[in-house]
Amino acid sequence: MKQLFHLLPTGTTIVVATSCYLLFPDALTRVNAQSKANNQQPVILLAQADTEAKSTQKSPANSLSEATDAKNLITYNLEFNRSPVVGNRMRLRGVYSEGRLAFTRPRNWKLDKGQVKALIRFQHSPALYASRSNLTVLLNGTSVGSVPLNRKQSQIGQVLLNIPSNLVQDYNELTIVAQQSNSLECSNPNSPDLWTEILPDSKLIFNFQQQPIPLNFSRYPYPVFDELGLDTNQIVYLQPNQVSQTWLTPAARLQASLGRTADFRPMQTSLVSDVSDVKPNQRLVIIGTPSEQPALASWKNLPLKVVSSQILDRDNNPIPEDTGVLLITRTEKSNAPVLIATGNSSQAVAKAVQFLTQPDVRKMGTGQVILVDKLQDTATPGTRQWPRYLPEKNTFQLSEIKTQVNGQPFTDVTVRGAAAPAIDIDFRALPDDRFLRGSSMNLVYSYGPQMNPRTSAIEVLLDGVFIGGARLDSESGANRKNLKVNLPENLVKPNSRLQVFFRMNSREPFDQQNCLQPPDQQLTGTVHSDTSFDLRREVSADLPDLNLLKFGYPLAAPQDLSNTAIVLPQNPTATDVLTLLALSERLGRISQADTVKLDVYTPDSLPETVRKNNNLVGIGTREKFPLPDVFQSGGLNLSQAFSRLSAQATVQTPQDAQGMIKQIISPWNKERVLLALTAQSDTGLERVRQVFNQDPWFFQLKKDTVLISSDQKDPNPYDADAYQLDFFQSAPKVNRIEKTTLLSKVSRLIQENWLLLPLGIVGLSVLLYGISQLYIKRLANSEKK
Incomplete structure (x- = not known):
């Protein structure tokens, strides 16, 4: 194999x-x-x-x-x-x-x-x-x-x-x-x-x-991120004088963009307060105006001058306040590459970072300096337009599915030989898809001659489960045959994969005497890109559910993250900021769009419209948590003075070093969620951060509450057994987000409560019997009169 x-x-x-x-x-x-x-x-x-x-x-x-x-x-x-x-x-x-x-x-x-x-x-x-x-x-x-x-x-x-x-x-x-x-x-x-x-x-x-690392934006994201690197790419952010909302949002957007670039590759992020602390194998990122980042004024080898907290152009004139500035240089001590996103206003800094988050636009960059004068905002994609998932329409062809490998449309695929590998098709349903009976696949395939029709076949598997097949029964081969395969509604999931196997055996038998295997390279099978799908599905999702968060739902709907806002304490600690960057990176990894529109706020800067209309993520320890409403919801919750409470008990936990991830329905909008990343201490919040950093832990998430603990003093983040995750379903009730017909709602109600169906039938029969007896009695009385 x-x-x-x-x-x-x-x-x-x-x-x-x-x-x-x-x-x-x-x-x-x-x-x-x-x-x-x-x-x-x-x-x-x-x-x-x-x-x-x-x-x-x-x-x-x-x-x-x-x-x-x-x-x-x-x-x-x-x-x-x-x-x-x-x-x-x-x-x-x-x-x-x-x-x-x-x-x-x-x-x-x-x-x-x-x-x-x-x-x-x-x-x-x-x-x-x-x-x-x-x-x-x-x-x-x-x-x-x-x-x-x-x-x-x-x-x-x-x-x-x-x-x-x-x-x-x-x-x-x-x-x-x-x-x-x-x-x-x-x-x-x-x-x-x-x-x-x-x-x-x-x-x-x-x-x-x-070799010397070239400082040129034409190769971005290199050298900030090397897609060919064998070591973990280490990104270091220089902390500003004061961590404010104007710094947090650009940092989160850039980190989400780097997460999309990283995809499945690991990346390590940290903070420094002094440029001299940066190591040669690290990549420094500086975001902010010269007043927010005083280190820029003392930098000796910057391509542009910084005087009196203002950036000057080559003619020694201040750069306009609406122009973003991007620089790439090196640290003086360690010679590590440095990416600087700055400007003479916070709006200019945001524009500079936004330029880096748009893949099509940033291809225009070259040299060590980029001045972003004008940047058109990218349109927000539809809520259900997820590039890595099935098309939104119910009838489509295989060529309309983009491969997860390179993002290109699926084309005809041919396999060869008796031990031909499977043809894999990413069949990832949207996270809020609910499949109904009647979904089918019309497989269009061809195969070559010289096969043994008695022992050759084509098989279709969905996540390893056999769902259809047929014999390859023509000795002369066949061109563009059709096979209709039913897609079981309970098997299609957001991470599903279809596999088509050609089990091909040659007509010549095995020569036992001479120990000769029959030739098999002439055996070929092809799956054509005009294979079509006819799906029966509706929009329906039960929230809160952390299992859906593994695929980005609902935070990544739409995929540019424009419906998600993150809220940090008024004066966030380094652990709060690192947790924000870990979450942003994860959201970037599990989404795909032409830009990033993620917003970050503090409690004082959170608009009421955002509170009511967006999915919210709160980050911080229990004492400084910016959205305390989450602790007033039902189920397991943290309480004051290192204690916990639930409907069954209240306990004191004076040595609570666990982290908690909890998702509830937003108190301000029943169609949105509130996600809490919290703990009683910074140690617990650090463990929450590691869950979002490491795939083995993040993809375990389920139910609506997770407690993260470790028996090790300094757990190894690459050890799959270093942390223990305990899951709870603590929500008093589940909110269903759906767009279905009345008939579908009634049908689903009957399916989910079928035990009540006999009682309903008896009750309806008694009611009809009573109505009929009343009618007969009235009819008899009228005849007497």
């Missing part, structure tokens, strides 16, 4: 690896990595190459140059255990098996000849025949080495292979191929003796020189 994973950044500059993300086969389009691998050279060949190199005479000048370069080399070890696919091992089974690892090359790395190596450590079955079993390593389709599987009694073996530096590209794929045999004649592909394990301490070793 072919596997593929993506090695991603960590918080360490060198060697240590702490996080990674699975990259599915269809993600190769996005990363432009070829679905191939390199063969590695045996150790003996490397020794010969070294001998030849030693025998080669070099001039003294060349020797001195190489010695100087060697001193500047930095070593980086990329270990295989950074991938969840590897974990404790990567096991290769069968006669032929492949394991694939994808990795990137950071933009500022310079790799020269002989500076990339692969250390492969492995174990294999003692039943393998060394003369017929080997392990081959490939990089981007080019072979870099092979080694026989000849270790006795499953002893650990290892091989160190040189990788030509010219093979390493921005996006790379390392493939390890095991060809295994346990018989001199014919090996059974299903034999449990055919196995080889790649050990997790295998690694890629890079020796590189750091």
